[in-house]
Every structure is written in structure tokens, then in C-alpha cells.
Amino acid sequence: MCLAVPARVLSVDGATAVVERYGAELTVSLAMLPEPVAVGDFVVLQMQRFAVAKMDAEAAAESYRLFDDILETIGERERPQ
Template identity: 35%
Template sequence: MCLAAPSRVLEVADGMALTECFGERRHVSLLLLTDDVQVGDYLLIQAGGFAFERVEPARAEEALNLMQALMSQGGDARQWGAVA
């Protein structure tokens, strides 16, 4: 199972986007998307670094708030899915 946290787009150039989620920045490929991506959009990103879906801002904020609530109770979303 894969859990994708919505990542906010900071920059877009040459089929790539710089995104941020929970303070972590990374460059991702936009190759799988058919929609135009703009700065400020939220994306779901596969583990391999490919954005696969654009998410409405309200839905993204709701998901991020839920994840933040879980992390505030001692969980770390960056470790979800990590092999123990």
C-alpha cells in the first residue's frame, strides 16, 4: 500500500516541478499528468518521483491537516511505509 501526502508546487520548469510537503522539498516529474500544473497547485506523487494526480486545494489541506494531527500524536509521516 502507498500513502501519498499532497505536495505543494513551488516551481515548474521543463516538465519538472519543485514541490514541498511537511518541510521536505523534492523535484518530481510531471510526465504522467495531462493537466497544466501551476505554482501553488497540490500534487500526489508516486514513490518513484512521478506526480500522478492534481488535488483540489481544499482536499489537500484537509488531508495535510489530518496527517499533521497524527504526527502531533507521536507519528512521523516520513516513516510511514518504512521497513522496520
């Protein structure tokens, strides 16, 4: 099972993008996205390296809140990198 995580697009270069997720920057593939993305958009990441969907900022913020709640519940002090 894969956990899908939201990330904000920082830059786009063809079929790849640099995204920010919990303060960490990652280079990800956009090859699986059915629509183009731009700087500032949010995408859903799977397997930490593939953007599989675009999402709006409100949905991304709600996902982050849910992840924070989960981490707090299980006692984790650090956010995932």
C-alpha cells in the same frame, strides 16, 4: 501499497517541478499528470517522486490534517520528510 501525499508546486520546468511537502523541497516528475500544473497548485505524490494527480488547496489541507492525526495516533513526533 503506496501512500499518496499532497505537495505544493514551487516551480515548474518542463516535465519536472520543485514541490514542498511538510517543509521539504523535492524535485518530482510531472510525466504522469494528465493536465498542466502551475506554481501554487497542489499535486498528489506517489513514491515520493511522481506527481500523479492535481488537487485543490482544500483537499490538500484536509489530507495534511489526516496525516497529522495518524502521526499523533501512532506516537510520531516528526513529520515525514
